[in-house]
Amino acid sequence: MKNTNKIIKVLLFWGAAILIFVPNASATDPLIINGSFEDGYDGWTNSESSIGGLWDIVNSVTVTHSEGDLIFSATDGDLMSYYKPGRGGECFSMQQDIALPESAASLSLSWDMFYYNKALDFSDLQYLSVSIQDLGGYTPETLFKTLPGADLYTPTMQTYTHNIIDYAGSNVRIFIDGCSGYTREYLYVGFDNFKVEVVEAAGPPGWDQGKKKGWTDSMPPGLENKDKTPPGFEKGKKSGWK
Numbered sequence: 045m046k047n048t049n050k051i052i053k054v055l056l057f058w059g060a061a062i063l064i065f066v067p068n069a070s071a072t073d074p075l076i077i078n079g080s081f082e083d084g085y086d087g088w089t090n091s092e093s094s095i096g097g098l099w100d101i102v103n104s105v106t107v108t109h110s111e112g113d114l115i116f117s118a119t120d121g122d123l124m125s126y127y128k129p130g131r132g133g134e135c136f137s138m139q140q141d142i143a144l145p146e147s148a149a150s151l152s153l154s155w156d157m158f159y160y161n162k163a164l165d166f167s168d169l170q171y172l173s174v175s176i177q178d179l180g181g182y183t184p185e186t187l188f189k190t191l192p193g194a195d196l197y198t199p200t201m202q203t204y205t206h207n208i209i210d211y212a213g214s215n216v217r218i219f220i221d222g223c224s225g226y227t228r229e230y231l232y233v234g235f236d237n238f239k240v241e242v243v244e245a246a247g248p249p250g251w252d253q254g255k256k257k258g259w260t261d262s263m264p265p266g267l268e269n270k271d272k273t274p275p276g277f278e279k280g281k282k283s284g285w286k
């Protein structure tokens with residue numbers, strides 16, 4: 045019986061430890077409106093400078109390729125975004141402004157995407173890019189761009205994930221742009237499942253339930269700004285923080 049109690053105590057200890065150190069992972073946060081394009085382009089602003097090109101909403105795209113058709117299908121729900129090229133010599137963009145929470149331990153932006161470049165390479169006239177912009181159109185970070193020498197196509201829909209914690213607390217623009225610069229050398233692109241995943245900073249045990257006795261109503265400002273708890277906070281080392 046003594047051993048049994050000891051085992052139970054050990055299990056309780058490690059169970060509590062695990063609970064304390066697992067951050068408050070939230071479900072996928074719907075910070076992006078209609079990131080899966082199930083409602084067409086609601087929430088998005090699109091443009092094209094095109095001769096026959098247009099932003100379409102489709103279930104799948106089949107592109108003829110010398111080694112066999114390439115088929116790209118929606119990865120979330122039934123529909124996806126597809127820029128259907130015209131005759132070439134055109135550029136296109138799609139964007140959405142989002143507000144990122146300040147109190148996050150981590151923030152990641154992910155999306156599913158395909159592209160197929162019928163030209164022989166990429167250039168300033170033939171490219172696809174996904175960036176973070178501020179609301180004035182300045183681009184602090186390009187998350188993805190097909191530079192010269194890049195693979196000419198994705199064999200399937202690919203998932204891209206980027207850490208965007210640097211923009212916590214900011215309003216930012218997700219900005220997609222590209223050009224299909226040469227006549228009849230089309231650039232096919234498609235997107236689905238844009239989402240921002242938020243992991244909230246872990247507070248002290250019970251903090252989220254309002255157990256703030258003995259504490260000020262907020263974390264120490266310096267640490268709060270960094271989304272960190274004081275060293276030893278979770279283990280009850282609270283001196284200096286009242």
Ligand SMILES: [Ca+2]
Pocket residue numbers: 080081082118119120121122123124236237
């Ligand atoms: Ca979808």
